[in-house]
Amino acid sequence: MAIDWTKIYQKYKGKWVALKSDEKTVVGVGKTAKVAVEKAKTTGERLPILHRIPAKQRFYVG
Numbered sequence: 293m294a295i296d297w298t299k300i301y302q303k304y305k306g307k308w309v310a311l312k313s314d315e316k317t318v319v320g321v322g323k324t325a326k327v328a329v330e331k332a333k334t335t336g337e338r339l340p341i342l343h344r345i346p347a348k349q350r351f352y353v354g
Contacts, residue, residue, distance in 0.1 A: 295315050295316060300318060300345065301345055301349065304318070304321055304345045305345055305346070305347050306345065306346070306347035307321055307322065307323060307328075307344070307345055308321070308322050308323070308324060308325045308327070308328040308342060308343070308344050308345075309321050309328060309342070309343055309344075309345060310328040310329055310331065310332035310337065310340035310341070310342055311340055311341040311342075311343065312337055312340065312341075313339075313341065315341060319331070319332040319335045319337045319340055320332030320333075320334075320335070320337070320340060325342050325344070328340070328342060329342065
């Protein structure tokens, strides 16, 4: 099933986000992956899913 990250994209453009295992809940944000993981660990999330949100949205069809 597809997950809508539209709100996450709009709020965190150009940053790293750490997500819970549900892939919807943001538990850490930072300019680097390390910062995002450290913030996630303070919330109790041991193994967050990391994703870098691009600064510009680009579409690929192929």
